[in-house]
Amino acid sequence: MGEPKLYTSPEAAQALGVSDSHMRNMIRTGIAHPKCAIGGTWMFTPDEIKRLRHRKRTPGKTAKQK
Numbered sequence: 001m002g003e004p005k006l007y008t009s010p011e012a013a014q015a016l017g018v019s020d021s022h023m024r025n026m027i028r029t030g031i032a033h034p035k036c037a038i039g040g041t042w043m044f045t046p047d048e049i050k051r052l053r054h055r056k057r058t059p060g061k062t063a064k065q066k
Helices: 009-016 020-028 046-053
Strands: 036-038 041-044
Touching (some): 009 020
């Protein structure tokens, strides 16, 4: 058995229905935990994408709060 397929941050973002910049922000803030970086591209396991898909979310700021 080999290693599980790894997904790039844009692929992970698409799977989660968020933008790539939001995905990078989740990495920067410690919400997302990529397995590694290859050539400057963050790589995610299927398990991490699944974890992010089912994470508890907090409401974001509305237009009035900004």
